[in-house]
Amino acid sequence: MAKPMDQYKWHELNVGCVIEEIGNSKEYNTGDWRSMRPTWDDAKCKKCGLCWLYCPDNAIYEIEAGFYRANLGYCKGCGICATECKPGAINMVEEQR
Amino acid sequence: MKTRKGIEVSIAASIAAKLARVEVIAAYPITPQTHIVEHLAEIVAEGELDAIYINVESEYSAMSACCGAAAAGARTFTSTSAQGLELMHEILFIASGMRFPIVMATVNRALSSPLSIWGDHSDVMAARDTGWIVLFCENGQEVVDSIIMAYKMGEDRRVLLPVMVNLDGFSLSHVIEPIELPSQKEVDEFLPPYNPLYTLHPDKPVTMGAYGMPELYTEAKYAQETAIINSKKVIIDVMDEFGKKFGRYYKPVETYNTDKADFVFIGLGSVNENIKTAIDDLKTQGKEAGLINLRLFRPFPSDELMSALQGKKKVAVIERVMPGGAKNSPLYNEIASLAFANRMTLKMENYIVGLGGRDVLPEDFQQIYNEMAAKEKAEKVKKDKNYTVMRVRA
Ligand code: SF4
Ligand code: SF4
Numbered sequence: 331m332a333k334p335m336d337q338y339k340w341h342e343l344n345v346g347c348v349i350e351e352i353g354n355s356k357e358y359n360t361g362d363w364r365s366m367r368p369t370w371d372d373a374k375c376k377k378c379g380l381c382w383l384y385c386p387d388n389a390i391y392e393i394e395a396g397f398y399r400a401n402l403g404y405c406k407g408c409g410i411c412a413t414e415c416k417p418g419a420i421n422m423v424e425e426q427r
Numbered sequence: 428m429k430t431r432k433g434i435e436v437s438i439a440a441s442i443a444a445k446l447a448r449v450e451v452i453a454a455y456p457i458t459p460q461t462h463i464v465e466h467l468a469e470i471v472a473e474g475e476l477d478a479i480y481i482n483v484e485s486e487y488s489a490m491s492a493c494c495g496a497a498a499a500g501a502r503t504f505t506s507t508s509a510q511g512l513e514l515m516h517e518i519l520f521i522a523s524g525m526r527f528p529i530v531m532a533t534v535n536r537a538l539s540s541p542l543s544i545w546g547d548h549s550d551v552m553a554a555r556d557t558g559w560i561v562l563f564c565e566n567g568q569e570v571v572d573s574i575i576m577a578y579k580m581g582e583d584r585r586v587l588l589p590v591m592v593n594l595d596g597f598s599l600s601h602v603i604e605p606i607e608l609p610s611q612k613e614v615d616e617f618l619p620p621y622n623p624l625y626t627l628h629p630d631k632p633v634t635m636g637a638y639g640m641p642e643l644y645t646e647a648k649y650a651q652e653t654a655i656i657n658s659k660k661v662i663i664d665v666m667d668e669f670g671k672k673f674g675r676y677y678k679p680v681e682t683y684n685t686d687k688a689d690f691v692f693i694g695l696g697s698v699n700e701n702i703k704t705a706i707d708d709l710k711t712q713g714k715e716a717g718l719i720n721l722r723l724f725r726p727f728p729s730d731e732l733m734s735a736l737q738g739k740k741k742v743a744v745i746e747r748v749m750p751g752g753a754k755n756s757p758l759y760n761e762i763a764s765l766a767f768a769n770r771m772t773l774k775m776e777n778y779i780v781g782l783g784g785r786d787v788l789p790e791d792f793q794q795i796y797n798e799m800a801a802k803e804k805a806e807k808v809k810k811d812k813n814y815t816v817m818r819v820r821a
Contacts, residue, residue, distance in 0.1 A: 340646040340653070345587055346526035347647050348625045349634035358638070 356404075360387055364407035366422040372397045374419035381411035381420060429674075431605040436567035436594065437462035439606045440506070440532050443574035445476045446614040447530075450501040450621075453481040453492035455511065459544040461534045461600050463506040486511040490518035490529075497527035498635055500626035502578065505529065508596060509536035509543075512550040516557070522589045523558030524651060525636055528581030528621070529589040530574060531559075535696065535747075536596035537783035545784020546596035547747040548695065552757050558651060560590040560658060561725035563695045567604035569722070570594045572675055575614055579665045582621050586658040593724075595697040597784065609673055617672050659726050677722060680731035684710070685717030689738060690796065693719045693762065694745040698780065698787055702745070705792035716796050721758070729765055736766070741774045743795050747781045755813050774799070777814035791817055 344350065368381075377396040389404040390411060400411070412420040434442075440463045444452070452471065454464035471480040479496075483489045486507055493503045507515060512533055522529050535551050537543040555561060560580060564570045570592065577590035594600055625633050639647050662679060670676030683699075684706050685691055692702045699720045706716050719735045721728065736742070746756035753760065759777040766773050778795055781787040795817075 334642075335640055336642040338643060338646055340649040343643070343647055343650050345624055345650075345654075346524065346635065347637060347639060347643075349637050350625075350631075352632055354634075358640075 359403050360406045361389070361401075361403045364402070364405060364425050366407040366409060367402065367425050368400050368405065368407070368409070368411050368420050369423055370398060371419050371421065374417045375415075376417055376419075378416075380414045380416070384410050384414045386410060429607050431607045433603050434567070434606050434608075435462060435601065435603050436570055436606070437534070437600045438466050439567055439571050439604075439608065440574060440594070441466040441470065442608055443571040444504045444530075444532075445470050446609065446611060447504070447575055447578050447618060448502065448615075448620070449476070449478055449504040449530075451479050451481065451493070451496035451503045452505065453483050453489045453496065453503070454505050454507075455483050455486050455489045457486055457507070457511045457514075459508045459534075459536055459596070460511070461506065461508060461596075463532050463534070463600075467504075486514040487518060490515040490522060493529045493531075494518060494522050494525065494527055497522070497529050497623075498525070498627050500621070500623040500628075502582075502621040503527070503529045504531070506532040506534065508534040509538055509550045512554055513538065516554060519554055519557035519559060519589075521636070523655075524647075526587040526651070526654070527589055528578065528587055530577040530581060531589065531591050532570070532574060533591050533593045534596045534600045535593050541783075543783040544596075546598055547782045547784070548593075549748050549782075551591070551593050552746075552748040554591075555725060555757060558588070558655060559725060560586075560588050560655065560662065561593065561723070562590065563593045563722055563724055564599065565697055565699045565720060565722075567599060567602070567606045568675065569677070570599065571606055571608065572669065572673070572677065575609070575618060576665050576669050576677075578621070579618050579668075580658065580662050583658075583661045583665070584624060586654065586661050587624065588655055588658060593696060598697045613672065617669065655726050659723070659728065662723060678731070679721075679723035679728040680735050681720040681722060682735050683718040683720065684715065685719065685735060685739075688715040688717035689740040690715070690743075690799065691717040691719050691736070691739050691741070692743045692745055692792060692795075693721065693758065695721055695724065695758065696747075698745060698747065701787055701789050702792050705789040705796070708789060709793060709796055714796065714800070716792075724758075727761060732762070732765060733769060736771065736773070739773065741799050742776070743792075743799060744775060744777050745780055745792075745795075746777070747779070749779060749782065750814065759814070774802075779814055779816045780818075782816075785818060787817075
């Protein structure tokens with residue numbers, strides 16, 4: 331958005347709150363409410379990419395050497411990646427903050 | 428001279444949708460449904476209307492499909508009744524919040540339980556505050572004219588809201604009335620094709636129906652509320668333009684014999700025809716009563732109603748719905764709040780009539796008049812029920 335959400339006046343919104351800007355969901359940091367965070371044990375990882383595929387927030391990205399990590403700005407700690415990882419390379423730990 | 432022909436009001440309503448050149452119809456044959464969607468299915472199947480008819484699996488899906496079609500930029504129509512309207516309830520808010528100018532003919536019927544398919548206003552009154560423009564019709568001609576006008580109201584860029592055209596179950600939907608159907612040419616001249624503000628199209632992607640965070644939700648709803656309040660001006664303009672084109676003039680609030688009378692009935696829908704008959708009968712007895720007919724219910728036509736109420740002393744608010752634990756039925760509550768805010772002292776009575784298809788006769792309104800005329804002093808608000816249920820066996 332052209333400016334932060336909390337600065338919009340009612341008459342500045344598009345009719346029906348239509349968003350004309352493509353991909354602006356990246357401005358929304360869904361990581362704010364996380365209570366658990368995924369951690370990777372690369373020794374167990376088979377580099378299959380299922381965690382990357384299943385993450386509902388597209389928070390997982392590939393790092394060098396083909397392993398994976400979560401962008402904690404968007405990861406909301408749902409644990410889907412940990413459930414889908416068959417070798418058990420992802421461990422959900424309590425978020426400390 | 429224009430020709431009127433005898434036609435079932437439901438069939439006439441479907442012809443009105445055809446004349447409006449609707450492009451998508453989504454409907455479910457729930458009981459109770461009406462000939463409105465049944466006949467439209469025939470019209471589409473016979474190739475008389477270039478539209479897509481989506482036979483959905485529920486009313487919930489009917490309204491959802493209408494929203495999807497409207498998002499894609501189609502002129503969209505559906506019709507429902509009673510339980511079907513309640514099954515749509517959730518999506519009614521989506522249609523208005525996303526500002527889709529869908530038009531729906533709502534055939535007003537009672538809600539179960541007990542199981543009923545007969546007429547009253549329980550359905551629309553449970554859906555009255557969903558952000559739709561709400562019109563009521565007194566007769567079949569008004570149904571046809573309102574459906575055509577509804578598209579012009581809802582699709583106006585200053586409005587962009589869905590419109591519900593209410594017609595009473597059975598006493599309108601299933602009766603044959605003399606109706607003048609305008610020609611396609613006339614309707615085309617009055618109603619241009621829908622030109623949507625936003626559409627779902629890959630050439631210009633947009634997001635519709637996104638999340639409204641706490642930082643934005645209030646502003647979004649405020650914008651929507653402002654739109655429905657401001658829609659009244661457009662509604663009046665469309666009614667005027669329709670009058671000039673077709674010779675039938677409508678107003679948000681219409682009156683009958685109110686000049687002479689300081690006693691008025693206020694009602695919604697086809698019951699007003701019986702009230703008019705009662706008023707004519709009372710006149711022959713030297714008694715004067717008037718009628719205030721609310722054609723427009725949402726946005727609530729406060730100004731028009733206030734001017735119609737000027738100088739009136741006694742008001743009988745006639746409704747076809749149980750208050751459901753409220754002090755009074757919905758219309759009464761709003762008129763009472765309007766009168767209070769304007770420091771009007773009116774002697775108001777609330778009569779509940781015609782529930783679940785119970786007959787409402789002109790004699791009932793004569794009785795109401797006589798009862799209220801006999802009571803000279805304003806009574807205190809009654810302790811338990813501040814309304815009278817007509818014809819209840821006690
Ligand atoms: S916990 Fe959920 S949101 Fe976070 S990376 Fe895993 S799948 Fe994605
Ligand atoms: S799902 Fe597990 S094994 Fe597969 S890439 Fe992700 S962490 Fe590695």
